[in-house]
Amino acid sequence: MGFYHFLSLGIILFAIGVVGFVIRNNTIVLLLSVELMLNSVNLIFVAFSRYLYGTEGQIYVFIIMTIAAAEVAVGLAIVVSIYRLFGTLDISKIKLLKG
Amino acid sequence: MLFKAIYLLPLLPAIGVLINGLLGKRFGEKTVAFVACTSVGLSLILAIGILHQMLIASPAERVITSSLYRWISDGSLQINVGFLIDPLAIAMIMVILFVGFIIHFYSIGYMEGEPGYRRFFVHLNLFIFFMLILVMGDNLILTFVGWEGVGLCSYLLIGHWYEKKSASDAGRKAFVVNRVGDFGFMLGIFLVIVTFNTVNFVELKTILAGNHGIPTVTLAIISLLLFTGAVGKSAQFPLHVWLPDAMEGPTPVSALIHAATMVNAGVYFMCRIFPFLQQSQFVLPIIALVGMITAVYAACCAVGQKDIKKVLAYSTISQIGYMFMAVGCGIYVAGMFHLVAHGIFKGLLFLGSGAVIHAVKGEQDIVNMGGLIKTIPVTAITFLIGLLALAGIFPMVGFFSKDAIIMGGYETYGIVYWLFGFGGAILTALYCGKLFGMAFLGESNFTGHVHKPNFFFKAPLVILAVCAVFLGILGIPMFTKNTYFAQFMGSSFNLGAGGHAAAGHGIPLSLEIAFTLILSVFAIAAIVLALFMYSKHRKTMVDFESRHKGLMMFLLKGFWIDKLYDTIWVRPLKWISFYSDSVCDHRIVDGAVNGTGKIAMEVGKTLSRMQTGYVRYYAVSIVFGVFVLVGITMMFLF
Numbered sequence: 248m249g250f251y252h253f254l255s256l257g258i259i260l261f262a263i264g265v266v267g268f269v270i271r272n273n274t275i276v277l278l279l280s281v282e283l284m285l286n287s288v289n290l291i292f293v294a295f296s297r298y299l300y301g302t303e304g305q306i307y308v309f310i311i312m313t314i315a316a317a318e319v320a321v322g323l324a325i326v327v328s329i330y331r332l333f334g335t336l337d338i339s340k341i342k343l344l345k346g
Numbered sequence: 347m348l349f350k351a352i353y354l355l356p357l358l359p360a361i362g363v364l365i366n367g368l369l370g371k372r373f374g375e376k377t378v379a380f381v382a383c384t385s386v387g388l389s390l391i392l393a394i395g396i397l398h399q400m401l402i403a404s405p406a407e408r409v410i411t412s413s414l415y416r417w418i419s420d421g422s423l424q425i426n427v428g429f430l431i432d433p434l435a436i437a438m439i440m441v442i443l444f445v446g447f448i449i450h451f452y453s454i455g456y457m458e459g460e461p462g463y464r465r466f467f468v469h470l471n472l473f474i475f476f477m478l479i480l481v482m483g484d485n486l487i488l489t490f491v492g493w494e495g496v497g498l499c500s501y502l503l504i505g506h507w508y509e510k511k512s513a514s515d516a517g518r519k520a521f522v523v524n525r526v527g528d529f530g531f532m533l534g535i536f537l538v539i540v541t542f543n544t545v546n547f548v549e550l551k552t553i554l555a556g557n558h559g560i561p562t563v564t565l566a567i568i569s570l571l572l573f574t575g576a577v578g579k580s581a582q583f584p585l586h587v588w589l590p591d592a593m594e595g596p597t598p599v600s601a602l603i604h605a606a607t608m609v610n611a612g613v614y615f616m617c618r619i620f621p622f623l624q625q626s627q628f629v630l631p632i633i634a635l636v637g638m639i640t641a642v643y644a645a646c647c648a649v650g651q652k653d654i655k656k657v658l659a660y661s662t663i664s665q666i667g668y669m670f671m672a673v674g675c676g677i678y679v680a681g682m683f684h685l686v687a688h689g690i691f692k693g694l695l696f697l698g699s700g701a702v703i704h705a706v707k708g709e710q711d712i713v714n715m716g717g718l719i720k721t722i723p724v725t726a727i728t729f730l731i732g733l734l735a736l737a738g739i740f741p742m743v744g745f746f747s748k749d750a751i752i753m754g755g756y757e758t759y760g761i762v763y764w765l766f767g768f769g770g771a772i773l774t775a776l777y778c779g780k781l782f783g784m785a786f787l788g789e790s791n792f793t794g795h796v797h798k799p800n801f802f803f804k805a806p807l808v809i810l811a812v813c814a815v816f817l818g819i820l821g822i823p824m825f826t827k828n829t830y831f832a833q834f835m836g837s838s839f840n841l842g843a844g845g846h847a848a849a850g851h852g853i854p855l856s857l858e859i860a861f862t863l864i865l866s867v868f869a870i871a872a873i874v875l876a877l878f879m880y881s882k883h884r885k886t887m888v889d890f891e892s893r894h895k896g897l898m899m900f901l902l903k904g905f906w907i908d909k910l911y912d913t914i915w916v917r918p919l920k921w922i923s924f925y926s927d928s929v930c931d932h933r934i935v936d937g938a939v940n941g942t943g944k945i946a947m948e949v950g951k952t953l954s955r956m957q958t959g960y961v962r963y964y965a966v967s968i969v970f971g972v973f974v975l976v977g978i979t980m981m982f983l984f
Contacts, residue, residue: 265965265969268962268965269962269965269966269969270962277961338960338961338962339960339962341959341961342958342959342960343959344957344959345957345958345959
């Protein structure tokens, strides 16, 4: 179990998050994917913090966790209002931004 | 004490403008008229006071200057707002205020019940204000301000009945033609500034009286440029076309602006800058020539006119031509005397014509009048006095003033000049006779009730007629350069020891009297002949005119000069404007402006296709973008 294992896990998780965000249709799953990406980044921060003997990375992790909590609250609220507005959570059916 | 208050002269009419213009919305006609007349009347009283003070002062002390404040300051060039009143200016001011006041009074009756009554009086007061600025300004720039101001008022008042197309067109024509002259005027001012570094009349006169060493050619160019301005404003030969059309304005306007005051501003201005003319040799003959051509040409045209006001308009052009003849001979005093005389009798004639037009309900064609002497005798008699003065019949004022010009011309330029002056005078007598004969004598061609003039019409006519008869006193003693008028004015035209005005070689008194007698006899004969032919033998004359239709049209249309200008100036200009509009503006300018917009729209449309609305595309593009950015950064870092 070395530094590269942690790093690899973080990258894999991040990639899963990105791919999930891009290919899934359900809005809640998209939110989950975003959380996954955030936490993969957290993992990489912690790993670097441990192996480079610094504490800054850990500080960022706490900030990110706080923000993630707030973000989930806002995100879920948005999901609820999307459902109320469109009657669906299928993101491929919602394209108000089309130019 | 009065000399300190000269700024009040223009201020009072300005106050009238402000009261009527800003507060007058609810005023009745009577209040408006009262304010307007009072403001001019007070100015007139003040001017009379100043004139009186000036008369009792010794000739050397007859120059009042008063500087209000520094207006433009540019290095050593200092331009003040300041006033200068000398005998030359006060003579002009008296004409402006006296005739102006009478015409204000006359307008109360003439404009009664017209829409735009207040507007009319505001413009009239504004005109008086600007005219006084023009005359009193002690430097070229301030005079120019007045010059343009009266031009503006003239435009506004010609187009007073702006709903009428012909009236608004005439206003525009006056404005545009004056632009031509004013362009020369401005160039003249610039050249004065460059050459002398001052624009103050007194300073300029002092410089020119001394040993200045400025080349004569420069002075001549300055004089000619300034003369161009005068030609435009005073409706002289090449630029006279606006004045006959200006008769579209209300008759009091024609009387005040286009006969008595504004159109004479050119003559006044030439007298004001006489030191320039005096020292540039070949300019004076040019001025005399222009005046001569105009005097004879306009007199010819006046003979052929049918409209009572147009006869007077052409006669005004012709009489101002005489004034320029005087200026061109260097006899400025005679020119100014004729200006004053003309202001009186032409004002009288125009007011008379207004009364006639009012009496016959807007009819202006003299062919349709006749026999009016029986129905409106006061108007007829005062009109006759005005015409006699215009024709230069003894003992009217015109006799003295015109004779001085024609004799002075003979003295300076010889017999040819005298013959032209003589010819012009005979033509003047002819159209005077024709006008009176057609309108007032013979059988009436007018069907319908004739309005009797009321007090507001009669009083001004009588006052001016009395002046026209008795003002000739100023021209006594005759045949000398030392008339009463000249004694008063003389000090204005002294240019130190260098050049003395009117340096003629002198002619024997007997010859002068003989010439005057010849002129008078011929003029009287012409006027009597015309009177007789157009009243008793009117039928013959009308037949004669209809047989020579071509000639009469030629005269009526002013030698087709309007048509000529239309062909060589107006049409090409219109064509260029049309071309600019349809090609330059619509295609090139609009094309560039609209093209820019179109390009932006097209680009936007193309790019907007990238906005699919699918969240995942945005996400992919973000990821992709991060890869690109990180890739580039790494490339440069390692």
